[in-house]
Amino acid sequence: MFMWLKHYMPRSLYGRAALILVLPVVAVQLVVSFLFIRNHLEDVTTQMTFNAVSAIEVAMQRVAEAESEAQAQALAAPTLSVFGMSLEFPGPGAVPAQDLIGWDDFSGSVVRRVIRLYRPETLAVLLLDNKEIEVFLPSKFGPAEISFNRRRVTVTAPHQLIVTMVFFGLLMTVIAFLYLRNQLRPITRLARAAQAFGRGRVVPYTPAGATEVRAAGGAFLDMRARIERQIEQRTQMLSGVSHDLRTPLTRMKLGLAMIDEDEAEPLLRDVDEMQRLLDAFLDFSRGVAEGEPEEVDPGALVEQAVEDARRGGRAVTLAAMQGEGTVMLRPLSMRRAVENLLGNAVRYGTQARVSVILTDKSLRIRVEDDGPGIPADRREEAVKPFTRLDPARNQNLGGGVGLGLAIVNDVARAHGGVLRLSQSEDLGGLCADIVIAR
Template sequence: MSFAWLKQYMPRGIYARAALILLLPVIVVQLVVSVVFIQRHFEQVTRQMSSAAAREVRLVLSVIENAPSRTAIESAAAQLAPLAITVTPVSAQALSEGNQRIWYDFSGIIVIDRLMSAVPEIKTVDLSFDRRVRLVLDTALGAVQVTFDRRRVSAVAPHQLLVNMVFFSVIITVIAFIYMRNQLRPIKRLAVAAEAFGRGRAVPYSPAGATEVRAAGTAFVDMRNRIERQIETRTLMLSGVSHDLRTPLTRMRLSLSMLDDDEREALEQDVDDMQRMIDAFLSFAKGESEGEPECVDPVALTKTIVEDAQRAGQPVTLNEVEGEGTAMLRPLAMRRALDNLVSNAVRYGGRAEVSIRVTEKSLRFRVEDDGPGIPEEQRADAQRPFIRLDPARNQDQGSGVGLGLAIATDIARAHGGTLRLGRSSRMGGLRADIVIAR
């Protein structure tokens, strides 16, 4: 039997789930104990005490019926003084008053039922008096009121056990929850540090808590340090190689300037291509770590990128702007990612359209073109560095080293988001979405 439908009703936070795990057994025990207590104490004990009281009432009834007249009822009942039962004649209207009890007096239900079934002459049972039981009997001498102590038919304050049980359960639950919160706090701190690192931020974190949590925290710290060293090594390597190549390229440009125009044009084109490759290497090297996150208006950033592209003569338009607000972004890195997507769209298609949507939970940048697009089975490879898809993209439109989408992918991941590639339903070409959670 599948219980998958229960997942939609389960809390999502670790504190809420811990509280549920803690409270559910307590509530179940409370219910079980309450049911057993009510059955054993309220029902059986109250039933036995009510049966004993009913026999005493029947004894009083026999004494009343043996009285010579109605006026002699009280004097006849005086001989029952040791029973501590008061007998008083009342008017016949009292017979139709109906049974009465306080709404929370659950034992009163059993008392009324037991007394009336054991003594049919009882017409009214009133339990609303303060610790007294009032009975109205229909005797041969008329209506008679019989009163006695409530403790003779049920326990005094029978709800005290339930109240104490609930009270001390709440105290124990609060103490247990405080202790459990202290145990869950290191897990919460680890989750916050891992989420921040996934978004490209490093927050201070030191392992703490139980042995297992401390081991997981230590593994996370080691992993974070190793990844940071790898990123730093990659950045230094690509930056160093690119920087070292600029000097011979500069000398080549000076040497080419002395050649004839016919010989110089093709060679200068090769030098320009090499310069663009070096710039791409540098962009890829610093794509993840360019700048610190800051509060940015994504709509204004998108409009600025489109306006700059239009001033550069690129056929780019801003198609749709939905929503407004701010988000924590690295503006330089995000600008580089969108510039790469726009440049790719213009290079491989005739025109490009940019749109942005801002919601309460996410931020989406979209760039579409009318080019050939990328087949679905090759979209994952297209986001890998140094991969060029010859059949899918027309490389004759410009030179490159296959880093445009890789840079955009790295920047999206550094923001805790993702780059999604698909086919544009409007323009028929490639659709590139950068989706970031807010």
């Protein structure tokens, strides 16, 4: 039932921590302020106003016993002077038509309510800006005006408690947030290190912070070291096997060169095929290990790859180049990925089209062809190493070893991105997108 709140919740850890700190403080202050106003300020104002009304009632009784205005003022003076009140008879024209009180004056509203509760005949109640209260009452000498200072019926500074509470609430919130920031900083450092490693970069990281954060940081370092060892071992193994096989292949070529050309031609084709497979193994073994990430203009990189493909006689066109800027990439690995996509596109189709879109959040390199494409139910399988989908493409043009899309997928994932396969809307063949977050 509270799912709609997720759209308004902060996304960052600091934002949520600030919300956790501020929300309880604000809630407590609101509750305390409400209870203070309702249960303390109102009760005190009511009691003080009741005392003032009692004095007014005694004074009006003296006025009723007097024979003249002067005598009425003299008889009421002893009672009114105790409360700092004064009595005047301003005449009928001086009585306001209605009460005068501010819309935000809570204690003033209480004063007016109590006065009218105990003196229903009151003509008007005025709470002036100079902190004076004027009460108009009927008498046998005409309207009687009793004025007194507001401090007689209201608290002098009712806001002091609220101001003090808000000040110390803000102070404690700042102190708590500074302390909490020190606890969150190791978590954010761990997140940055993990994100960088996911994008193919290794940044210095030392576990720090609370025990649980240190444990998570140590586990991340162990995992990173284990993955790096596995990548290094795979690279060394495949490179060693491929390199060692080159020597016997070279000897086989030399031996076949001394045999009759007609008899040696089929064997030479087999040797060339083995050589091509070894080259594919080497490309796969190198993977993304070539070079360190650096600031690269993806548009220039793709444009150079397209120009090289055109010089090789391939029908490749550069369709769109949107956005400018640089992205942290391994240029050799990314270039190999683009070349693999271009090679597959012209191998299984007659033309290829390349586009690059660079935004503030992502980089997308798209390669489309007009070939048979890959069925939707086999696209996930197509990016696995040593998977051949020639029956779905076009086996008559020559079978592959099944590493082309696997290399592209490894390169995309090493840069913190993904390889997406779909059907080209314009050309009808395969549409391969390398999408990398910036």
